[in-house]
Amino acid sequence: MNNRQKIWILTINDNGNYGNRLQNYALQKVLQQYANVSTINAFGQESSALSFALKKTMRPLKKYLSFILSKHFNINLQRDRSFIDFTKRFVDDSQLALSISRGLSHKPSDDDVFVIGSDQVWNDRWVNDDMLKLRLGSYFPEGRIISYAASFGVSQVEDTSRAIFAEYLPRITSISVREDQGKELVSLLSGRDSEVVLDPTLMVSADDWRSIIPGDFVPADEQYVLTYFLGKPSSEQENTIQNYAREYGCRIRRMLDVDDPETYVAGPREFVELFSKARYVFTDSYHACCFSILFGKQFKVFNRAGVSASGNMNSRMQTLFRLFELDNMMDSDSQLSSIDYERVNHLLQVRRKESGQWLRNALSQVGVKD
Missing domain, CATH: 3.40.50 (Rossmann fold)
Known part of the structure; x- marks a missing residue:
């Protein structure tokens, strides 16, 4: 240097x-x-x-x-x-x-x-x-x-x-x-x-990201589904979230939602901690996808309300998914695909x-x- x-x-x-x-x-x-x-x-x-x-x-x-x-x-x-x-x-x-x-x-x-x-x-x-x-x-x-x-x-x-x-x-x-x-x-x-x-x-490793988190924002052993939406989920999308949480006995933590004040107060460091410890992520956000990939989290991307899968709002998503060979990430709102992180982590290094x-x-x- x-x-x-x-x-x-x-x-x-x-x-x-x-x-x-x-x-x-x-x-x-x-x-x-x-x-x-x-x-x-x-x-x-x-x-x-x-x-x-x-x-x-x-x-x-x-x-x-x-x-x-x-x-x-x-x-x-x-x-x-x-x-x-x-x-x-x-x-x-x-x-x-x-x-x-x-x-x-x-x-x-x-x-x-x-x-x-x-x-x-x-x-x-x-x-x-x-x-x-x-x-x-x-x-x-x-x-x-x-x-x-x-x-x-x-x-x-x-x-x-x-x-x-x-x-x-x-x-x-x-x-x-x-x-x-x-x-x-x-x-x-x-x-x-x-x-x-x-x-x-x-470009920053998961371990390096973990080094900046508070560590105590999320209680130890808490099982939760994390949502991060810039738009408002449709009723079908909300049903998918609720069904997953019920099936796996998870709490739903909702970022950017004042009705979940415990999660809403998160700053950037707490954002990283929330993604690092989530069981599953539901989102319409590009950077939420990035941090899900970084921490090897299964995640579902919903189309933002009023935006089609081929619309420009999602062009950044399409590039991200191309780079990591993630197909069908924005198909049916009720279908949850499983991500092969052995392949994704290899591509991340490449x-x-x-x-x-x-x-x-x-x-x-x-x-x-x-």
């Missing part, structure tokens, strides 16, 4: 999203074998470092004030604190800020490198044109930028975004994406080739080696050595 060189990560800074916090931590961990690593705190229109600091102070305050008006104030507060504590402890994002109006808060060293990803950093539905340019590395020196597992999050970009992608994608020395659809978009928008790589969370080699080569092209 080069102790003098610095790698800066540009990703989405979301202190309320499990997948975002955990992929950010994971990418830092993966990159730390090459150099010192920090995450850039990127934001929108703020005009100064002072306003950025005020935003960091006021945003949670505003959220807390809104929670006061809610009957769920205490559990929301506890959950929010868990996210903030996780970022403070595990994600170094205090050294460099980046805004549209002011650019970088200070000039990095000439030999520093910038890694864009992972998560939906290139989703043009979520940001304006200026923020999209920022997330494509417009403030970074050409020849010092790569992307790792960047995601568009959409099957096609807006017509108004095409020129932006065409201008800034060619400035990135090496491009890797998270989904097959992303690879197609990179080619369409820039004529560039790109590599589909593993999400950063899958994909890690492939993704790691791509990253090593990409970093060497921008001046980072082992």
